[in-house]
Amino acid sequence: MNSFFIQPTIADKTRDILADQLRQASQKTRVEAEVWHTADIRQGLQTALAQTSPTIVAVGSRTWFDRIITATHSLKASDLPAFAFIPFDTTRLHPLSPFIIRRGVNAAIGSLAARKVSHLTIFQVNNSLFTETCSIGQAESRGTFLAKLSLLLNNGNLTASSQASRIDLSLIESIQDEAPLLRLGIRSELINQSVSPSKAGLLPDKRTSLKTHRFEDALHIPIEKGSLISTEKLICLSHPEVDVSGTLNFQPYPKKLKFITSKNQPIRY
Amino acid sequence: MPANKLPFDYRHNAGVYLSSLVTSQGSFDIQEDIVINGEFRGEVKTTGFCEISENGLVTGDIDARMITILGSIDGTCRAKDNIDVKKSAKVKGHLIAPAISIESGAQIDARCKQPSSPQRMS
Secondary structure (H helix, E strand, C coil): CCCCCCCCCCCCHHHHHHHHHHHHHCCCCCCCEEEEHHHHHHHHHHHHHHHHHHCEEEEECCHHHHHHHHHHCCCCCCCCCCCCCCCCCHHCCCCCCHHHHHHHHHHHHHHHHHHEEEECCCCCCEEEHHHHHHEECCCCCCCCCCEEEEEECCEEEEEEEEEEEEEEEEECCCCCCCCCCCEEEEEEEEEEEECCCHHCCCCCCCCEEEEEEEEEEEEEEEEEEEEEECCCCCCCCCCCCCCCCCCEEEECCCCEEEEECCCCCCCCC | CCCCCCCCCHHHHEEEECCCEEEEEEEEEEEECEEEEEEEEEEEECCCEEEEEEEEECCCCCCEEEEECCEEEEEEEEEEEEEEEEEEEEEEEEEECCCCEEECCCEEEEEEEEECCCCCCC
């Protein structure tokens, strides 16, 4: 993560050097978008980013993150950044008229870049991008399902089948600057039914039985890339609007999310 | 706690864990600890610790720093430090390590070999 701050107590000369560096950095992140109508924000930014930016850019506070991530649209087959737009709800938080957007998008990104720029590693599950854990489970009924996995490891590969109740995907933070890996975790729910020994001799309706549910870690493994097949209908538990039906492909996304926050905003995620 | 039991959370600490609910095949070349408590067919190469737990059923070769066997293996186990075969283990194949310990009760149908330590240069 890269952060840019200018402290008020800093010496003038250092401040000038820093300001110059920041200006250069903001130039790199500058996006030129001609947007006249609110409805064109997404398209305008996409077009602009496709032409200029090597990264994915989201503008806003961290509180928008969920909305941004879950509102993803299909990634393009090309290598162009396809994930970039200001959520429409933004207009409520920051009342931007179309005219201000036209001027404001450029200015805002440029100026915000001088405040704080974060590069976040993200991962892809089918056509959606995630910054946090992606939890996958069964659509309606509780219980276990058979998950068939085909996994590419850092060095090696694995095909596995496992009983699963919940599948969690998250990124492994690496201290070294290595390629990011996904952590695949499968948990399975086990149900135990026990009858109180003192009542074992009684008729069934007089007995007291205790049903306990517990989750067992079925598998966890760092992977480079993977796919999952299940005959059951699966949903994304953490973000239900994301489609995870059919064969599920997951891998770290090759690009980082360049996240530009406004003035020293507290992290509220 | 019985002597052959590690602390309860050791599986969660392992980089790779395959439980008894998992059937798998493939190859690992990792630098993390691995615990296999399910069916696995293939090769494991790690610079860390490898445990084949009670329900582990491994067909293939293992190359690790330390190996503990509580389940079954059919293949060659090669450890840099030591191999620890517990009484619940069933081993077929080869055990190669500077130090090998076999608990009474373990079913062994394997050749054990201790590689000669390298000579010191004066």
